[in-house]
Amino acid sequence: MADILKTNSLSKSYKNVQALQDLNITVKKGQVYGLLGPNGSGKTTTLGILLGVIKPDNGKFNWFGNNQRDENRKNIGALLETPNFYPYLNAVDNLKIVAEIKSMDNVSDRIETVLRRVDLWKRKSAKFKTFSLGMKQRLAIASALLADPEVLVLDEPTNGLDPQGIAEIRSLILDVASTGKTIIIASHILDEIEKVCTHVAILKSGKLIKEATLEEILIQDKLLCVNSDNREELLNAIEEIPEFKYIKDLSGEILISVGEERTNAEVNKIFAEKGIYLSSLSLHRKNLESTFLEIVSS
Numbered sequence: 313m314a315d316i317l318k319t320n321s322l323s324k325s326y327k328n329v330q331a332l333q334d335l336n337i338t339v340k341k342g343q344v345y346g347l348l349g350p351n352g353s354g355k356t357t358t359l360g361i362l363l364g365v366i367k368p369d370n371g372k373f374n375w376f377g378n379n380q381r382d383e384n385r386k387n388i389g390a391l392l393e394t395p396n397f398y399p400y401l402n403a404v405d406n407l408k409i410v411a412e413i414k415s416m417d418n419v420s421d422r423i424e425t426v427l428r429r430v431d432l433w434k435r436k437s438a439k440f441k442t443f444s445l446g447m448k449q450r451l452a453i454a455s456a457l458l459a460d461p462e463v464l465v466l467d468e469p470t471n472g473l474d475p476q477g478i479a480e481i482r483s484l485i486l487d488v489a490s491t492g493k494t495i496i497i498a499s500h501i502l503d504e505i506e507k508v509c510t511h512v513a514i515l516k517s518g519k520l521i522k523e524a525t526l527e528e529i530l531i532q533d534k535l536l537c538v539n540s541d542n543r544e545e546l547l548n549a550i551e552e553i554p555e556f557k558y559i560k561d562l563s564g565e566i567l568i569s570v571g572e573e574r575t576n577a578e579v580n581k582i583f584a585e586k587g588i589y590l591s592s593l594s595l596h597r598k599n600l601e602s603t604f605l606e607i608v609s610s
């Protein structure tokens with residue numbers, strides 16, 4: 313698969329805040345690549361650098377394996393924040409303005425194609441101000457798709473949307489991905505990322521903690537829910553046993569990670585040797601959220 317994006321030691325500081333440190337990521341054609349991280353981990357700074365809005369202090373990046381920045385920019389559709397459309401103009405007229413600013417050809421065909429793709433064709437003549445937040449976001453994605461770019465870059469695309477709006481954006485992302493486009497999404501909504509992404513990069517305090525396929529991320533360790541009548545002793549024991557890692561409190565039970573090979577009987581025995589008798593021990597189905605917490609808390 314061809315490289316769509318490669319970064320080499322990208323770094324950026326703001327005064328005494330190291331927003332990004334030696335970031336090396338590679339995105340390949342056709343991937344839906346999720347950039348994950350807690351607040352302030354450097355996601356927006358990364359996208360800003362990649363889109364040429366923020367200048368890095370150090371490091372390089374390369375789109376499409378070449379250095380033709382102006383040409384490449386036309387091949388990247390981006391949605392960094394909800395754009396300002398004209399409230400009293402309809403969807404078509406708003407997109408005509410975008411097409412005119414970017415000197416596009418075949419404007420009517422392009423607009424029909426993207427409005428159908430984001431399922432707003434039926435509302436093409438409605439004024440922007442009458443749109444729901446979800447429809448506004450879909451129009452913004454239509455605008456990012458107008459030039460038929462190779463890559464779509466989305467920063468927190470489901471922010472502020474209700475469950476239906478979120479589901480619509482999810483199916484839109486999957487639909488766009490099915491046309492072979494590469495999509496890069498920054499988000500902290502792990503459930504959403506898990507439903508759409510093929511690859512994930514996890515950032516923490518400006519550093520890349522992990523870059524892998526979604527499957528690789530989800531099968532690293534085994535997660536168990538454990539409990540004991542003496543909770544404090546249980547927590548102390550978890551802290552003392554190096555191979556066990558505390559993940560979080562799960563409505564009373566404690567979620568821990570153990571080595572992938574460990575059987576439940578072995579785990580029970582290790583606790584018993586520490587004088588802890590478990591009142592429950594069960595396998596926890598892995599999802600991106602628990603794995604994410606496991607990775608960023610280590």
Ligand SMILES: Nc1ncnc2c1ncn2[C@@H]1O[C@H](COP(=O)(O)OP(=O)(O)OP(=O)(O)O)[C@@H](O)[C@H]1O
Nearest residue numbers: 326329331349350351352353354355356357358500
């Ligand atoms: N213009 C700026 N001036 C000073 N500090 C900044 C600036 N922009 C970002 N930072 C700091 O850089 C770090 C990374 O911020 P960034 O916005 O890239 O993170 P993020 O992962 O996108 O966070 P969020 O999810 O909250 O948007 C944070 O500590 C932030 O406070």
